[in-house]
Amino acid sequence: MSDWLGPEEWQALLLSLRVSFFATLLSLPLGILVAYALARWQFRGKQLLNVLVHLPLILPPVVTGYLLLLGFGRQGAIGGWLYDSFGIMLAFRWTGAVLAAAIMAFPLMVRALRLAIEAVDPKLEQAAATLGASRIRVFSSVTLPLILPGLIAGAVLAFAKAMGEFGATITFVSNIPGQTQTLPSAIYAFLQVPGGEAPALRLVVVSIAVAMGALLASEWLARRAAQRVSGA
Amino acid sequence: MSLSVDMRHRLGALNLEIAFQAPGGVTALFGRSGAGKTTVINAVAGLLTPDSARISLDGQLVLDTRSGHAVPTRKRRVGYVFQDGRLFPHLSVRQNLTYGARFASAAPRTTLAEVSELLGISDLLDRRPGALSGGEKQRVAIGRALLSQPRILLMDEPLAALDSARKAEILPFLERLRDHTDIPILYVSHSVAEVARLATTVVVLENGRVTRSGPAEQVLSDPDMVRQLGVREAGAVLPATVARHHHDGLTELAVSGGRLFLPEMETPPGTATRVRILAHDVILSRELPRGLSALNILSATILALREGDGPGVIVQMQCGEDRLLARITRRSADAMALQPGDPIHAVIKSVSIARTDVGAG
Incomplete structure (x- = not known):
């Protein structure tokens, strides 16, 4: 099995898994916060926040990638500050691929979480408050367990989206084998050279397998969590 | 408080x-x-x-x-x-x-x-x-x-x-x-x-x-409350004590104005309880009734009469330390010439003190 894929193909697969894993993990806390705010709080600029979150879904990915380059590149406002203060560079690094994937997957994650939070009866949260629970404890002991199925679904969706991200990633971090060449970038690269159809096809099969595996796993996890939560 | x-x-x-x-x-x-x-x-x-x-x-x-x-x-x-x-x-x-x-x-x-x-x-x-x-x-x-x-x-x-x-x-x-x-x-x-x-x-x-x-x-024995409670639901609540259980399946309760009998309760003698007597289950009589099948007759004094919108009159009575309500027709009230201060006998249909209306207390 291990020699079915060439070293370059392995590299692309492992990098994609790593990028998607961190993109999902790091965006989850912010995703929960934003989804909770959109579902439960009334505040000025709520619509603006909603639009901003969903923008990457509508914009051409290349535009998102270019905006990232402008903002987070060495010369960019945030990127320059990050580099000068902490020596952190995102553009043309795998960490930049994580940022691009996280932003592109964020709308899907927030949507799933928001639906899950809206489905939790606020009366249960009120009941918890009358029993002495603070807001944080209400969230961790009532809201969070109840949204678990939605959270799992949202995380898997985000992971799958991150695995498939291409446009913003290639614009922001380019397509450097071993560093920023993710699975889709590798497929694209193989298709550009003569004789690359075979490795490209192998990576296509891998992509399909990973996507299906992720969906099946999420279905199974969400069903188990729903059973636990339904109280039966 | x-x-x-x-x-x-x-x-x-x-x-x-x-x-x-x-x-x-x-x-x-x-x-x-x-x-x-x-x-x-x-x-x-x-x-x-x-x-x-x-x-x-x-x-x-x-x-x-x-x-x-x-x-x-x-x-x-x-x-x-x-x-x-x-x-x-x-x-x-x-x-x-x-x-x-x-x-x-x-x-x-x-x-x-x-x-x-x-x-x-x-x-x-x-x-x-x-x-x-x-x-x-x-x-x-x-x-x-x-x-x-x-x-x-x-x-x-x-x-x-x-x-x-x-x-x-x-x-x-x-x-x-x-x-x-x-x-x-x-x-x-x-x-x-x-x-x-x-x-x-x-x-x-x-x-x-x-x-x-x-x-x-x-509050519950206030005739002015009848409008809010509804005539079907109006009735007094009296504190009572379980006195004894009789062999014929009746339980004797002591209230401040006398004795009440109702179908056997499981509570032991000495237990404090409450009885609710609905106003429309009370019949009034000037004389102490004789030859009547009703077991529960309490002597009382009329405190007030309240006329409602319909043909009914609510009579509030003092019975021992407690108050009772009766709902009778205006025609009866007129015929009996009921006045506040009059002594009266309240006849309570035994079945009216239903078991579900008796609360421990």
């Missing part, structure tokens, strides 16, 4: 202006739906902030809108039993019951074992709320509120969502709660039967105002 409320709040077309005090025991907030009962209880819990209010609980000021002082819900230590139970579906019955205990700072007054025993839910502890019946859910909700070490229990129509069999299943537990714990209870209800059975104090709300408040026996 365990609870004192003085609040104003605008709720749609309704202008609430409510002030009352609740001593210990069960204080019933009674009124039709839409009278503002739930708004009051939510204000006490801190789930709603009225336009202006001053609320103190157990001697502590928990809300004063004038000075901006407001204790948040989680620190008010109220045990709220919601109409719809609101058990946490992802937790077991045991975890639901102990949920509030992890936040309680006060030393536990009651233990999980005691409360489960009191409410008859000891066998349900490892179940999930989804596997409970409506009545069981509500008992667990009461236990959960009790175990959060509350200073007061707030019950918002806790039986309204249940059918009459489930209601009958829970009422004895509420009576045990009233009689075996010293936690005051604010009980919202629109059911006269529940109020008559449970309440020690009654606060009557109508269109956002308190129209009457006082000890349950007084």
Whole structure:
């Protein structure tokens, strides 16, 4: 099995898994916060926040990638500050691929979480408050367990989206084998050279397998969590 | 005074202006739906902030809108039993019951074992709320509120969502709660039967105002209350003591004005209880009736007569230390020339003091 894929193909697969894993993990806390705010709080600029979150879904990915380059590149406002203060560079690094994937997957994650939070009866949260629970404890002991199925679904969706991200990633971090060449970038690269159809096809099969595996796993996890939560 | 409320709040077309005090025991907030009962209880819990209010609980000021002082819900230590139970579906019955205990700072007054025993839910502890019946859910909700070490229990129509069999299943537990714990209870209800059975104090709300408040026996035997309670439901509540059980299947009860007989009760002699005598189940007689099948005849003195809209008259009587209500026709009242101060005999149909109307107390 291990020699079915060439070293370059392995590299692309492992990098994609790593990028998607961190993109999902790091965006989850912010995703929960934003989804909770959109579902439960009334505040000025709520619509603006909603639009901003969903923008990457509508914009051409290349535009998102270019905006990232402008903002987070060495010369960019945030990127320059990050580099000068902490020596952190995102553009043309795998960490930049994580940022691009996280932003592109964020709308899907927030949507799933928001639906899950809206489905939790606020009366249960009120009941918890009358029993002495603070807001944080209400969230961790009532809201969070109840949204678990939605959270799992949202995380898997985000992971799958991150695995498939291409446009913003290639614009922001380019397509450097071993560093920023993710699975889709590798497929694209193989298709550009003569004789690359075979490795490209192998990576296509891998992509399909990973996507299906992720969906099946999420279905199974969400069903188990729903059973636990339904109280039966 | 365990609870004192003085609040104003605008709720749609309704202008609430409510002030009352609740001593210990069960204080019933009674009124039709839409009278503002739930708004009051939510204000006490801190789930709603009225336009202006001053609320103190157990001697502590928990809300004063004038000075901006407001204790948040989680620190008010109220045990709220919601109409719809609101058990946490992802937790077991045991975890639901102990949920509030992890936040309680006060030393536990009651233990999980005691409360489960009191409410008859000891066998349900490892179940999930989804596997409970409506009545069981509500008992667990009461236990959960009790175990959060509350200073007061707030019950918002806790039986309204249940059918009459489930209601009958829970009422004895509420009576045990009233009689075996010293936690005051604010009980919202629109059911006269529940109020008559449970309440020690009654606060009557109508269109956002308190129209009457006082000890349950007084309020319920007030002829002016008949309009609000409805003629079918109007009736006096009398404290009674179980005197003895007779061999013919009757139980003798002592009330301040005499003796009452009713179908055998299971409570042992000496037990304090309450009887509810509906006004339309009382017949009046000038003479002590003879050759009558009714067993229960009490001597009384007429206090007041109130004419209603229909052909009926409500007669209020003093009977020993208690009051009785009778609903008779205006024609009879005229024919008998009833006047306040007249001595009278109240004939109570034995069947009218139904077992379900007798509450332990």
